[in-house]
Amino acid sequence: MKYPFLDLATINAPFNAEIKDALCRVTDSGRYIGGPEVERLEAAMAELTGARHAIGTSNGLDALRLILRGYMELGRMRPGDEVIVPSNTYIASVLAVSDCGLVPVPVEPRRDTMNLDSRRLEEAIGPRTRAIMAVHLYGRIATNDRMLDLAARHRLLLIEDAAQAIGARDEHGRAAGNIGHAAGFSFYPTKNIGALGDAGAVTTSDPQLAEAIAALRNYGSDYTYHNIYQGLNCRLDPMQAAVVALKLPHTAEVNAYRRRLAEIYNSEISNPLIEKPLFQPDDYCVWHQYVVKTAERDRFRNFLADNGVETLVHYPVPPHLQPCYPQLAGLSLPVAEQLGRQVTSLPITACTSEQDALEISRIINRYSND
Numbered sequence: 336m337k338y339p340f341l342d343l344a345t346i347n348a349p350f351n352a353e354i355k356d357a358l359c360r361v362t363d364s365g366r367y368i369g370g371p372e373v374e375r376l377e378a379a380m381a382e383l384t385g386a387r388h389a390i391g392t393s394n395g396l397d398a399l400r401l402i403l404r405g406y407m408e409l410g411r412m413r414p415g416d417e418v419i420v421p422s423n424t425y426i427a428s429v430l431a432v433s434d435c436g437l438v439p440v441p442v443e444p445r446r447d448t449m450n451l452d453s454r455r456l457e458e459a460i461g462p463r464t465r466a467i468m469a470v471h472l473y474g475r476i477a478t479n480d481r482m483l484d485l486a487a488r489h490r491l492l493l494i495e496d497a498a499q500a501i502g503a504r505d506e507h508g509r510a511a512g513n514i515g516h517a518a519g520f521s522f523y524p525t526k527n528i529g530a531l532g533d534a535g536a537v538t539t540s541d542p543q544l545a546e547a548i549a550a551l552r553n554y555g556s557d558y559t560y561h562n563i564y565q566g567l568n569c570r571l572d573p574m575q576a577a578v579v580a581l582k583l584p585h586t587a588e589v590n591a592y593r594r595r596l597a598e599i600y601n602s603e604i605s606n607p608l609i610e611k612p613l614f615q616p617d618d619y620c621v622w623h624q625y626v627v628k629t630a631e632r633d634r635f636r637n638f639l640a641d642n643g644v645e646t647l648v649h650y651p652v653p654p655h656l657q658p659c660y661p662q663l664a665g666l667s668l669p670v671a672e673q674l675g676r677q678v679t680s681l682p683i684t685a686c687t688s689e690q691d692a693l694e695i696s697r698i699i700n701r702y703s704n705d
């Protein structure tokens with residue numbers, strides 16, 4: 336393909352020398368679990384988000400599981416309690432909820448932002464609702480004043496799934512990870528800041544939750560051979576911590592480049608068959624994906640592939656239609672289902688030049704009904 340969707344080796348190439356140094360430093364240190372590399376990344380995540388605490392985790396799904404488990408251990412949620420999740424999210428947001436014995440309640444997104452529709456939230460809140468999992472899908476902040484108000488009024492915990500949104504800010508300038516009560520991040524290799532394997536983090540300004548999660552990720556141990564919880568092993572690997580820590584200072588620049596490509600797509604794509612994502616000047620969206628919608632998605636993707644443009648679909652099947660959730664299969668969630676049929680993600684990483692984005696836009700403008 337002339338315009339690949341993404342190639343991780345190319346994305347990591349500018350960091351290669353620093354990565355090799357960092358990995359050698361860990362090798363030579365003899366410290367392979369926990370320790371200063373993990374602590375350094377945690378301090379950097381707290382600094383980047385503005386949250387008081389950051390706890391490194393094995394991956395993004397575990398970050399979300401640990402937040403929910405932490406609240407359960409602290410008595411703020413019980414098995415069977417409900418957590419609102421967006422109906423069009425990546426399934427990991429929902430898996431975290433069900434894994435903890437909590438009940439996911441999918442709520443439809445707005446078609447334009449593709450994020451939770453705060454107008455539909457209120458009707459989904461019942462006596463067992465304890466939390467809202469706001470997923471900053473595709474790098475766009477999902478929370479807003481209305482949602483924050485609603486959470487406060489109903490005493491709900493607001494959990495951010497910030498896996499796709501490192502460095503994103505809302506219209507008030509608040510960073511992903513410091514808007515709700517706790518947030519989960521992922522450093523999966525394809526995320527805006529990616530490790531060389533699995534890695535993640537929780538951020539929160541709640542010291543009790545931070546302490547509970549720090550113990551839960553480490554067998555539930557608060558100090559050596561003393562276990563206050565029936566915990567897990569969900570620690571962040573120091574090798575990955577070292578890699579993520581050296582990339583983290585480049586977050587603003589990585590995101591600015593994606594924003595530049597999004598601007599090009601937004602100004603250059605002008606095909607009535609293609610619905611562009613909402614482009615809002617006042618929030619700082621970090622464009623983890625640039626997702627367009629079109630009726631005949633497969634025909635559109637084939638046309639792009641024939642013209643050398645590689646695309647992906649995030650995501651074709653919403654969680655409630657996955658075979659693992661038969662209990663959700665009967666729900667009527669037409670917005671999520673239609674998005675599943677219509678969305679296409681365009682290339683938007685360091686592998687795509689500004690010239691490429693221009694050419695891809697021109698190719699898209701040539702797509703027609705005949």
Ligand SMILES: *Cc1c(COP(=O)(O)O)cnc(C)c1O
Pocket residue numbers: 394395396397424425427428470472496498499520521522523533534535
């Ligand atoms: C990637 C992702 C996760 C899971 O992160 P992992 O590190 O892959 O476990 C969770 N939620 C969303 C929205 C994601 O994109």
